[in-house]
Amino acid sequence: MDLKTFEADAWTGLMDAAADPHAGFRYVTLCTADTAQRPQARIVVLRECDDARRRLTFHTDVRSPKWQEMAANPQVTVLGYCHERRLQLRLAGQVHLYAAGSEIARNTWRALPSHTRQTYSGGAPGGVRVTAHQPDELTDPEAGESRFGVVILHTSRLDAYQLQRNDNQRALFRYAAEGALLASEWINP
Ligand SMILES: Cc1cc2nc3c(=O)[nH]c(=O)nc-3n(C[C@H](O)[C@H](O)[C@H](O)COP(=O)(O)O)c2cc1C
Known part of the structure; x- marks a missing residue:
């Protein structure tokens, strides 16, 4: 396998997950640093992938600690x-964070099914x-729009690790702001 194929396979995996709830990378771990510089991690759904610009999109509640953490420090890792x-x-x-009032949040919210809202x-x-937990019909799904936020990761570095019995493969890829590949290299697994 060459570096180009390895990288393409990685992004295909992410593209698949954005389209298919059963794909392997559908649920990923989003890691942030809190204000005390402690690491924080949680599972999020990969909602969209733009493989040309190397961007991943997630949805979250702007009242959540993770949103506050990313507003204070936008450097994150997704695993x-x-x-x-x-x-x-x-x-x-x-x-990059898009809260209620932004065009991205508005358009994304409109496309969400009612149970997600x-x-x-x-x-x-x-x-x-x-x-006590309210049954769905008692809560107004539209009340959530002001709390809905879109998170878009602009990837600057990808570390890909392929398990292959006694021949594990690992490579690093670096990207420019708009996603152009700046450098790639095999590294020791
Ligand atoms: C399978 C699974 C998928 C989840 N997807 C999301 C998600 O897409 N967005 C989100 O904000 N929280 C999601 N959560 C909940 C988060 O993992 C987390 O518990 C919650 O958002 C609070 O995180 P925080 O306190 O770090 O802000 C998901 C949880 C599970 C178990």
Whole structure:
């Protein structure tokens, strides 16, 4: 395998996951640093992938700690593992945040199904639950729009690790702001 193919395979895996809920990289770990410089990590759904510009899109609640952490420090790492491909991807870069009122958040919200909108209509994530769980029909899905945020990662570095019995492969790829490949190299696994 050459570096170009290895990199293309990695981005194909991410593109597949944005389109297919059952794909290996559908659920990835988004890692941030909090204000005390402690690492924080959580699973998020990979919603969109732009392989030409090396961008990944996630959705979240702007009241969540992760949103606050990214607003204060946009440097993040996204980690995923696809069991089928035996491939680990570690992407690092800077996130751009689009809250309610932005065109990106508005257009994305409009395209969300009602049951997904519903997830933004409750109390602030991480806050103590003050009411018993309400059945779906009692909560207004539209109430969530003001809390809905879109996170777009601009990847500046991809570390790809392919498990292959006694011949593991690992490579580093670096990208410019608009996604052009700046450098790539095989590294020791
Ligand atoms: C399978 C799975 C998928 C999830 N997807 C998302 C997601 O796309 N966006 C999100 O904000 N939280 C998602 N969560 C919840 C987060 O993992 C996390 O618990 C929550 O957002 C609070 O994170 P925070 O306190 O670090 O802000 C998901 C959880 C699971 C188990």
